[in-house]
Amino acid sequence: MNYMCRFQRLIFVFGGLFFLFGCSEPEPIRIGFIADFEGRASELGISGRNAVQLAVDEVNAAGGINGRKIELLVRDDMSTKEGGANAARSLVKAQVRAIIGPIRSVVAGGVVPIINEAEIVTVSPTVLAASLVGKDDHFFRMASSSRKDAEHYARRLYAEGYNKIAVASDANNELFTGPWVETFRAEFEKNGGTVTASIPFDAGNSKGLSATVAALLKAQTDAVLVLANGIDTAQIAQQIKKTNEHMQLLATSWSASENLVVLGGRAAEGMLLGENYDRNDTSAQYVRFRDAFTGLFGVLPSQSSITSYDAAQILFAAMRNTDGAADLKSKLLGIRGLKGLQQEIGFDGFGDGDRALTLVVVKDGEFIRK
Structure with a gap:
């Protein structure tokens, strides 16, 4: 009798543990963000990070990607090539599935060799350097070439x-x-x-x-x-x-x-x-983003905010159609004409983007289109 009672208790305990672990949330998908947050160009990094965080919060509130939440890991590149390399190594060690950033071309010089060796897709919102264009690698760029x-x-x-x-x-x-x-x-x-x-x-x-x-x-x-x-x-x-x-x-x-x-x-x-964006855009999509961004962070979005948010959106779109990191590159390359906040977003066969430019003039402390 005592033996049967013990056996029943063990079944109950292991059954409870199976139920507990079986019902727990799946492991989140980790993505990284690399930028400078303290230097002279830190405004672009901060506004870009905030936009990506907003995109992550929105997708998580909607249930994540294929049932998995997104976890954002942020690394400061110190606005140097060496800092970029260190930030990339840290994110590779953390087993991120993809990276958004960096903001500056000089930093990309340190990031690109690390992410290519690790085969981790990295999407830069703003990097323009011509030396990084036309390469069949894992580095994608939202911007036009220099x-x-x-x-x-x-x-x-x-x-x-x-x-x-x-x-x-x-x-x-x-x-x-x-x-x-x-x-x-x-x-x-x-x-x-x-x-x-x-x-x-x-x-x-x-x-x-x-x-x-x-x-x-x-x-x-x-x-x-x-x-x-x-x-x-x-x-x-x-x-x-x-x-x-x-x-x-x-x-x-x-x-x-x-x-x-x-x-x-x-x-x-x-x-x-x-x-490369219209800060006076009145479209419903942009106004929704602008109001959400301003409400959370107390400032208006910048060009880095727009391109960083768009980078997150195209990355999430590719992730929804793949189960692993192995074919994320091919999924990104296959996206054409995805509607961004203000422009269509997508990449050519080398992962290079293109964004239209317009001239503005500073008048009474505002940027006014010519």
Whole structure:
């Protein structure tokens, strides 16, 4: 009798454990996010991370992907190639299924070898470097190439009436800025313009930006084009306007952030630059996203927010059609014409995207379409 009682108790215990584990939630799908969250370009990383977190929260609230929740693992790349490599290694060790990021091309130089070796699909919202384009690897890009971007700017700026342009570029992101400037020069001069000076600068240098600004103004130019983040662009604008208040300032989508208008103040007024999204979009889809983003984080979304959210959406769409990481690359390559927040998203056969650019001007602290 005692033997039977013990046997029945064991059946009850093991049966309860089987029920407990059998009904537990399946293991989450881990995805990583790599960006800089403390440096001079951290605004783009923070806004991108927040947008991806919003996308993760939304898909989890809807039941996850094929019944599995998404877990977001965030790593700071310190805005360096070495930091990017370390962040990628950490996420590989954590067995993420995919990665979103990085934001800067210089960081991608450290990330790409690690993720290719591990065969982990990585989707960058913003990286433009031409050296990363046209590769059959695991690195996907939402943005156009730096070549296409630079050629577009050169043609548009010449059409706007600028014949002589001096260029200041961030030397700390030379993987992107070096080829961009050379492509811009070639296209601008082919159209009839002249690049009067090309000056790399390091905003962290103890000597500051005064020598850079002096060389730009000495170049006898119609306009100054700054290829840098919003903070550095604002500081250069401030110093240029102190000496020559009438100098026309130009910038790229990299500078198009709230830091530019807040820190640039009056010096940023009239600046002409490009953007790859419409911050004044009134479509129901964008307004829903904008209101949700602003409600959670207390700021308006930026270009990095838009492309990071779109990166998450196309990644989730591919994940829904595969059971493992092995064929995630092929599923991503097979997606065509997926509706993003403002543009269709998808990749060519090499995992490279393309986003349309439009010119805007800073007026009364706002970015207004031309």
